[in-house]
Amino acid sequence: MKELEDISQHLHDRISSLRRVLDLSVAELPQNKIKKLGQELHVLGELLEEFEKCVDQQKEQLGHLKELEASFQSNLEEVQHMRDNIPSHMPRKKSPANEIEAVVSQKAEADTQVVPPQHGKKTNKSYVREMDIITMPEFESIPQYMKGRVSYDLLNAAVQSINTAVAAKYKIVHQSVKTLNSHSRKLYQRFKEQETKDTKGQFFVVEDDIREFTQMKVDKRFQGILNMLRHCQRLRELRGGGLTRYMLL
Structure with missing residues (x-):
């Protein structure tokens, strides 16, 4: 979760930077500024791809957690059923x-x-x-x-x-x-x-x-x-x- 927050903050900073550059687009920009803008867009695209991978990983982990929760709930219901239905007569093996x-x-x-x-084998x-x-x-x-x-x-x-x-x-x-x-x-x-x-x-x-x-x-x-x-x-x-x-x- 901390990793996603860091990436989100970084994306927000990058997008804010691009917005400022676009706000200046009404004026003619030097060639080096245009090149820098392209680089920023490329980096932003890579960050978005990384962000999507992290989101997919989190979805996968969430799916596993839901499966564990369902399994735990099933086991809990079985234990409660056994607790509520303990027979009053328990089998025992003679020895x-x-x-x-x-x-x-x-x-x-x-x-x-x-x-x-009494005499003899009474027992x-x-x-x-x-x-x-x-x-x-x-x-x-x-x-x-x-x-x-x-x-x-x-x-x-x-x-x-x-x-x-x-x-x-x-x-x-x-x-x-x-x-x-x-x-x-x-x-x-x-x-x-x-x-x-x-x-x-x-x-x-x-x-x-x-x-x-x-x-x-x-x-x-x-x-x-x-x-x-x-x-x-x-x-x-x-x-x-x-x-x-x-x-x-």
Whole structure:
């Protein structure tokens, strides 16, 4: 910008000089004056060409700046969109360390109850499988007819409710019957009666478990949510004995 101002000022001075010379053109000028006037016009022409080059360069730089501004604005909008749409449920990858932490956490919770010490490999039995939350790409892959009005957050809230039911059920299953109260013993007996050879080593719940341990309504929308979870390979159904068992994958 300073360079353009200097050139502009220089052109202005040259043009003022030429105007003064032209004002004197009414009088007859010596040959050397006419020659000088020609030289001034030639220099002025070169300055104008240089000025035009500078203007073109400034236009080119301005174009680049506008492109950078547009790119920056696009990035800013993307960042704002991500900030405004951070999912409340973040995916996480299970690892042996996480499983150990889950065992320790459950063991600490169990220690708060009056339970006689048990012998054997208690920690292995205390492990409970947990369903991973649905990621946004997985949610977007679900057909629209299957999703209906179920939102991403609502679907993952259902995942958490099912995990809650699974954890509560198997906490009872893993405890000694002698430590259970009357209601828990009835549940324990029901859980055992629902097991089959196909469920051995697997984790599953039935609709009664959802009603027992969560606030989620087991209705038509719940069945739609189960369809989506099957689509995302989070669980599968195992029918038999008049029951539908939802087994975690």
